[in-house]
Amino acid sequence: MIIIDDIAYVRSGTADLEAAVRFAVDVVGLEEVAREDGTAYLRADHRHHCLAFVEGEPGVLASGFTVRDAAALAAAELELERAGCHVERGDAAGARHRRVSDYLAFDDPFGNRVELACGQGTLARPVRFGRPAGITEFGHLCLDAPDVHEACAFWSTLFNIKISDWIGDRAALMRFDPVHHKLAVFQGERPGLCHLNFQVAALDDVMRSWHVLQNLGVEIEMGPGRHPQSTAVFLYFKGPEGLTYEYSWGVRRIEDDATWRPRTFDPEEPDSIDMWAGPTRKPGTQLQVGNRSAAAR
Ligand SMILES: [Fe+2]
Numbered sequence: 001m002i003i004i005d006d007i008a009y010v011r012s013g014t015a016d017l018e019a020a021v022r023f024a025v026d027v028v029g030l031e032e033v034a035r036e037d038g039t040a041y042l043r044a045d046h047r048h049h050c051l052a053f054v055e056g057e058p059g060v061l062a063s064g065f066t067v068r069d070a071a072a073l074a075a076a077e078l079e080l081e082r083a084g085c086h087v088e089r090g091d092a093a094g095a096r097h098r099r100v101s102d103y104l105a106f107d108d109p110f111g112n113r114v115e116l117a118c119g120q121g122t123l124a125r126p127v128r129f130g131r132p133a134g135i136t137e138f139g140h141l142c143l144d145a146p147d148v149h150e151a152c153a154f155w156s157t158l159f160n161i162k163i164s165d166w167i168g169d170r171a172a173l174m175r176f177d178p179v180h181h182k183l184a185v186f187q188g189e190r191p192g193l194c195h196l197n198f199q200v201a202a203l204d205d206v207m208r209s210w211h212v213l214q215n216l217g218v219e220i221e222m223g224p225g226r227h228p229q230s231t232a233v234f235l236y237f238k239g240p241e242g243l244t245y246e247y248s249w250g251v252r253r254i255e256d257d258a259t260w261r262p263r264t265f266d267p268e269e270p271d272s273i274d275m276w277a278g279p280t281r282k283p284g285t286q287l288q289v290g291n292r293s294a295a296a297r
Contacts, residue, residue: 002076003160004176007141007183008064008120009049009098010196013056013289014241020053023239025130027216028198032130033123039097044198048099048121050138051196058241059289060193062105063141064098064115073102073118080106083158090115109154110145111191111288131212134205139197139248140181144188144285148172151185164254165229168267170282173229180230180252192285195236195244199251206233206249213237221283225274226250229265234274236283244283 014020021040024030030042030051038055041048054061067073080087090103101119108114129135145151152172155161164173164180173181186194200206210224213235221244223235232248239245254260265272273280 001160002079002116002158003067003072004116005066005068006177007050007138008047008066008100008115008117009052010063010141010193011052011054011061011098011115012193012241012243012286013059013061014053015056015058016240017053017055019240020243024051024053027131027213027218028239028245029129029131029133029135031128037097041099043123043127044135045127045137046122047138048123052098057289058286060113060243060286061289062113062115063143063193064100064103064117066100066120067116067118069118070102073104073116076116077104079158080104090117108143108145108151108191110143110151112143112145113288133198133209133212133247134200134202135198135247136201137199139199139246139251140179140184141196142184142186142194142283144190144192144194145185146187146189148185148187155183155185162257163262164260165262166264167229167272168264170267175254178253178255180232180254186282186285188282188285190285191288193243193288194285195246195283197246197248200247200249203233203249206235206247209247210235222280223274223278225276225278225280227273228271228275229263238284242284242286244286246283 033043034041040053042051085106088105099121100117103117105115172185219238221236232251234248271277
């Protein structure tokens with residue numbers, strides 16, 4: 001079994017690097033830590049970056065997770081190959097570019113490009129947030145797949161990933177640590193990144209940002225609302241080139257795996273996605289950039 005330690009980063013292609021960075025810093029509130037060779041690195045917490053914008057074709061390039069060390073990465077490579085995944089091992093330049101010691105890349109069965117890395121860089125200095133949005137950490141990421149049950153089967157068979165809750169056939173909310181979900185898969189016909197999430201410190205931060213974003217003319221996709229599964233108060237909004245960001249506060253922790261039973265919520269019920277029964281729609285997906293070599297990105 002491949003043991004994922006944490007989420008690491010999202011790499012997203014952009015045709016307008018400046019616009020993507022300006023939104024991430026001035027609107028979302030991230031810190032731009034570096035820019036080199038057409039790539040901008042954005043930071044939200046101890047990670048060197050959790051979001052990298054790469055100049056080029058717009059669309060998500062890869063979603064990254066950390067494993068413990070080089071031995072765990074080597075073991076993961078074997079397990080993935082045994083499971084029939086084509087694995088591309090990263091080179092030194094690619095690792096440097098990602099600020100990791102080593103990494104590999106593969107496609108999940110639905111065409112989402114996934115990277116596993118070890119030795120992700122940590123920054124000791126406090127984050128200089130671009131806006132006081134109250135961000136505390138990179139919270140989770142959400143991929144699309146045509147069949148969320150098949151997606152969960154893939155992740156929970158090969159990885160230390162457990163289902164926390166289902167929203168019928170629309171969503172699988174999964175965990176690998178006590179946080180209710182750090183990986184979600186939403187139903188979508190084509191591979192892509194549905195959204196990336198940032199946790200904020202207080203309910204007030206979510207509500208304050210709601211007004212800030214509206215005043216800036218940002219498209220609010222959903223919320224403020226409260227997910228009954230994770231109990232998180234959420235706000236989804238749209239950035240440039242179809243990248244959806246989410247703020248949330250108050251996510252449930254599942255401390256006792258033995259006693260937790262995944263629940264199924266019927267998406268046709270009006271309060272299954274927002275327990276406050278506000279208007280809901282699936283956040284728009286940034287589609288996966290096609291089949292270029294992972295090592296070349
Ligand atoms: Fe989310």
